[in-house]
Amino acid sequence: MRNNQPVTQREYPVAENATLMSTTDVNGNIIYANEDFVEVSGFSAQELMGQPHNIVRHPDIPADVFRDMWKTLKQGEVWTGIVKNRRKNGDHYWVRANVTPIIRQGKIQSFMSVRTAAKKEEVEQAAALYAAFNQGKYPSHTFSKGAFIYKGWKSWRSWKQTLSLKQRVRLLLLLPFPFILLSVWFAGLNGWGLFIHTAILLSLLIANERIFYFQIVKPIMILNKHANRVATGDEHNVDYLDRIDEIGMTQRSVNQLGRMFRWLVNDVSHQIHQVAFSCDQLAAGNRDLYTRTEQTASHVETTASTMNQLTTAVSNNSETAGQANNLSNMTCKAAIQGGTAMDTICAYDGRYCEKF
Numbered sequence: 481m482r483n484n485q486p487v488t489q490r491e492y493p494v495a496e497n498a499t500l501m502s503t504t505d506v507n508g509n510i511i512y513a514n515e516d517f518v519e520v521s522g523f524s525a526q527e528l529m530g531q532p533h534n535i536v537r538h539p540d541i542p543a544d545v546f547r548d549m550w551k552t553l554k555q556g557e558v559w560t561g562i563v564k565n566r567r568k569n570g571d572h573y574w575v576r577a578n579v580t581p582i583i584r585q586g587k588i589q590s591f592m593s594v595r596t597a598a599k600k601e602e603v604e605q606a607a608a609l610y611a612a613f614n615q616g617k618y619p620s621h622t623f624s625k626g627a628f629i630y631k632g633w634k635s636w637r638s639w640k641q642t643l644s645l646k647q648r649v650r651l652l653l654l655l656p657f658p659f660i661l662l663s664v665w666f667a668g669l670n671g672w673g674l675f676i677h678t679a680i681l682l683s684l685l686i687a688n689e690r691i692f693y694f695q696i697v698k699p700i701m702i703l704n705k706h707a708n709r710v711a712t713g714d715e716h717n718v719d720y721l722d723r724i725d726e727i728g729m730t731q732r733s734v735n736q737l738g739r740m741f742r743w744l745v746n747d748v749s750h751q752i753h754q755v756a757f758s759c760d761q762l763a764a765g766n767r768d769l770y771t772r773t774e775q776t777a778s779h780v781e782t783t784a785s786t787m788n789q790l791t792t793a794v795s796n797n798s799e800t801a802g803q804a805n806n807l808s809n810m811t812c813k814a815a816i817q818g819g820t821a822m823d824t825i826c827a828y829d830g831r832y833c834e835k836f
């Protein structure tokens with residue numbers, strides 16, 4: 481189990497009206513966190529996204545608590561318990577955690593956790609229990625679906641927490657049966673009279689058990705399955721009760737709450753998908769911008785190289801022009817000198833001709 485350190489043992493008070501909500505994938509990595517959770521945890525939303533939810537786990541909570549939580553969730557059931565979480569700076573906060581597996585078409589898709597402020601007496605009781613459990617003072621106890629119960633051969637001592645409704649009804653019906661038989665025996669019945677009387681009582685007992693089962697136990701079992709499916713978002717193949725008594729009206733209320741919950745889950749899922757789509761678009765835009773930036777840089781380098789070549793060519797052309805100008809000047813001077821020489825020769829030839 482993850483051991484987040486350090487811890488300061490300073491409590492951060494959670495507001496009574498605060499609702500800390502987060503959603504994780506099937507591997508326990510955070511894919512959604514509301515503002516209350518971000519504020520109370522001390523982490524930023526960016527720091528929480530994609531991280532395991534045990535980033536806020538406090539080392540004072542026994543590992544058995546979280547093992548029980550994951551075992552319950554993987555069975556498709558809702559888990560609840562008092563939890564001490566760690567903030568980013570090492571402080572802690574207490575909450576009542578309600579964790580629900582989100583099921584679609586019979587398969588777990590994600591997990592939703594809703595936490596509210598725990599009551600003072602709940603915090604005191606849980607803190608003492610967890611500390612004693614970590615010290616090994618409860619070797620015969622364990623955690624089951626968020627409850628603290630006996631284990632092994634002592635598990636019967638937790639019958640108030642673990643006994644099913646069917647077993648409770650049968651126990652209540654069977655409890656007076658021995659006393660009725662004793663009263664009949666003391667009344668003087670024996671032989672066939674006692675046998676017939678016992679058979680009648682036993683038949684009535686079985687009939688009462690069946691009536692209780694079909695009228696109360698089975699409808700409540702159906703209601704329990706319905707409530708669990710509604711809580712997990714899996715409303716397929718739900719058995720509805722055609723009743724308008726307390727059980728039937730309770731199922732209607734549960735069904736309405738379930739539809740509200742389903743709307744909330746779908747809305748959150750839609751927002752998550754929108755955020756993911758926007759992030760993908762932003763990432764694609766960043767990649768496109770990076771590619772264009774690289775292309776622009778390449779073009780700038782090419783342009784700079786061309787400019788350097790042009791500058792060199794211009795410089796070379798300037799030198800060539802200078803040399804041509806010098807050569808032109810020299811040619812001009814040579815032509816002038818040639819003309820002067822021709823004039824001198826012509827003058828000399830004229831004087832020579834006059835002598836003859």
